Amino acid sequence: MSSYAPSLGGSSGVKTSTGMQWLPLLVLCLAQLSTSGDNATLSIATGALVSDLHASMALVSIANAMYSLAAGSLMVAAGMVGLIVGWKKTFRIGCSLLFLAELTAFFSPNMEVFTYGARLLSGIGGSFMIPSVLGLIASNYKGSQQAVAFGAIGAASGVSFVAGPIVCGLLVDHLGWRYAFAAIACLCVVIFAGSFLVPTPAKPERKVTFDLPGVVLTVIGLFSVILGFLKVSSWGLFTPFDAPFTIFGCSPAPFLVLFGLVVLAIMLKWERYREAKVGSALIPLSFLSTPQVRNGLCLTAFIFLAYGSGIFVTVSFVQVVVGLNSIQTGLMILPFALGVVIFSLGLPVVYKNANPKRMCQGALVIGTIGSVLCIFGFQPASFTAIVPLGMCFIGISMGVVSAYSSYIVTSALPARDAQQSGGVQATSRNVGQAIGVAVCGMVMLTAVTMSVQSATRNDSQLSPDSQAKVSQMAVIPYLSDANFSKLMLKNGISQHDVPALTNDYQHARLNATRAGMVATAVMTLLFLFGTRNLPTRTKTNQSDEVEDKRKNKAL
Template sequence: MATMALAADRSDQRPATIPQASYGPLAVLALAQIGTSSDSAAMNLATASLVGSLGATLDDIQVATALFSLIAGAFMIAGGLVGVTIGLRRGLAAGLSMALVGELIATLSPNIAVFTWGGRVVMALGACLVTPAVLGLVAALYQGRQRAIAFGTIAGAAALSTLSPLALGAVMDQAGFRLTFAIMAACFAIVLCCTRLVPATPPAGRHARFDVAGTAVAALGLGLALLGVSHLSDWGILAPQKMCPFTVFGMAPTLPAIVAGLLLLGLLVPTERRAERRGNPLIPTVFVTSKGVRAGLAAVFVPFFYMGAVGILATPYLQLVTGFTALQTGLLSLLSGIPMFLLATFLPKLAPHLSSRLIIRAGFVALACACGLMALGVQQHGVTLPLFLGMALGGFGVGAVNSQANNAVACSVSREEAEQSGGIQGAARSIGLALGTALAGTCLLLTMAGGFTTLAVEGGVQHDLMAAATDRASTLMADDAFDELTAQWGASEDQAAKLVEAKSAAQSNAMRLTFGALGCVVLLSLLTTRNLVETAVPKSPGKTLGTERAESATRA
């Protein structure tokens, strides 16, 4: 099996658990988390500036966004192994350095190609090192209640970054993308300088050699699967759509890519068994066989799946259909961001004795109810109060689950394996976000197009107008904008009214159906919670069940 020796600083000694008062290193880790999360917010806000300054097209920007997500999902697990191979602090510093370079390339980009294939690629690779290192260092440096509080703080930092569009949006509007990404580069430089405050953890001895074969198989498998899923809506599922770049035996390449990716991931099992016999697996067997780990990863996955889906549903509908401005939409992020931050950060500290399993279940139920409220709040020509209540309730649900999920994974394995679990937890985040975005978007577009055709036929729309209108049926659009298109098609006043009515009804129905489907998926996720490790602190002095299991696994 192909392996590659990596240099390791073995002079470092593994530190003991940090005293309760010593949360300084946690501040550095939280800032690193805020930085990587805020970068995505900056990219989402940069569309207009990139179009104006670099002459980018919307397709160019979609490629830049999709490429980042693809790399993050494919290489996050490998980033976890790199961290434990060279030392987690060194891995964090390397990731922050790459993020700094990536932001500088983005700042100085002369064209969109350099911005995408230079800045975004380097930034994505940096994120693949930073996220696993942050989660791994929390597992390495804190134990028991301190670890629960630390993981909650990191989850709160991620939630806090959802509010960054308010500040970054103002900079983007006034000065453009260059100053915005320059500020991000400065932030990463500051955090990089602060990494010396983080105690060093030595490389684990059994990871002295790097699992090249496992990394290649996992990256290629995840990359192909995510590539196929992310293009279901624009390339097509079976029949190729207009934007499909090529075909595979006459069909869209999405399903073949997904199948090929899943087959490669299946090959990863025997590959990792051989690697474990050599003592250097990318994915230790316990990550696959442990019911507690699988349940914990599901708890990590679901909130990000939910956020990806809501992001592709609510924001475009508010802006394109109801006419909300970018600033108004950003202010609405406070509805979910504030409760998300408060629960994720303070729940482990203020309520350490509450059952972690119960909290995660309550969070799942809150997310499902939030989907129901948002479905009720979507109306044919706008939105009503239940949608905003649903957004707030969703923030409570995400915050509750995120306050416990990472600790549930870490407490299911030994300390050394917990350090490496940062990679697979980061992958669960990235994959959840990508799948939520792709599947919700695909569901919305398919139901919207099918619903429009049915409603237009039932409403008596002329056949010649149907052909022109069908091409725009799967695009979210305000009534006035669609009415202008009907005039271009030569529709009479009566036919135009019927087309607008069918379009507005189809897109509101599709939104409600997609929100309903999302709620059902979240409810089904409750089935995964029965095997969660209980990490609550007993009211009597002692250890959590998760800590006892971890120490038992370490002794074994």
């Protein structure tokens, strides 16, 4: 059996087999896996980097943030570049940059080259690849096929969540961290070769010109917003923790976010003027004026907010408190990944006539239930089977939203704007993840600090001197028992008081972990307010009904 290639959209008579029709999608899914694998490898290789490259934790933290900062800041601009030079070329540029990033990582002689060379290149490469993946799907697949394709990309993300730590962990343990990055470089070669299977989309009917002022404003604004959110947990929300400077005695993090939002507001004003003048913009007016698009972008942000918050809290607990290694952690969150994969890919295939609005609303409720379940599964130094179950519910929630969010956005836009939406969707994900990690990190730090200080004041076993010193600490970080003991001794606490303080800290840390999951549940519930204008039927459903009515009339 044969069918028309999805990229042709009925405009060409060239036929292709069903298997060949979906091979390009496999290439795009591998591209999604490559960027996720790069980030997973860095997380797992942290200890090796500290040992081999004598990296400080400050540089490791910068290396972790570099991808999000570079990719998140440039993705909107890459969406316009894709329209100008073509999505296929942009995809290959991103793949080439990611390949160079992995080679740079492999040959890095020190942490500075690794951070400002490999990680920066990786972020720039991701900023070109991910919007191109979404742009190629929007242009090459239509109707129900597009929903399946977007679901497959969501499934690829789910696979990377669990396969990344396990596969990369094995490579790091048995061959070394350099060869883990080399493996991703080899994957990039496969993806680049596979790009020749991806159909070349038609160019937009209206010419798109590059918007330099808009790009500059967008990069500055997004960089400031994302960096501000990323630094909330280390600099503090209002009370400064470990900030390089203060503003009016407060942490600079919220001011950085506010500055970024002001710049983005100026950028949107400029984009409206530019679109009216030349007919193209980084952020087309259709993105802002269409409620369905706004709500779809909101749901797109939720996908990685749920990942950023739920995974951040759970992984922090099982690795810091329980002491699981990367491979064990990957196995523990396997139910979460399965929920993402099965529902993001399976729903569009099995349940073609689903109501997107009801499905997304139900998914958010399921995600909230999953977060609440996790709260009851955490113990002072362990966790029960309720935690993997709760993570499975959160994964199901992410999977359902992944199956529909991108389609909700693209189906409400003109063809050219639908292709360009990839950059905005990808940026929404980065911002959502930054917000999720920032909120949960801040909640957990505040909770553990306040809880320890409150318990210390009421603990008669502690000396007045130890009580005073603990109460004067601006922040008490989320640490293992051993590292907490070292921190207390470093701050002048007597050895005699450390065991009692550690006992207080264990209960405080448990409360902080549960508070982080409460924050995840609350943020998930808040997204229900962004589902009001979602469609109740897909375009495919509507066209099928029209076709059925036509046939009934003919009979």
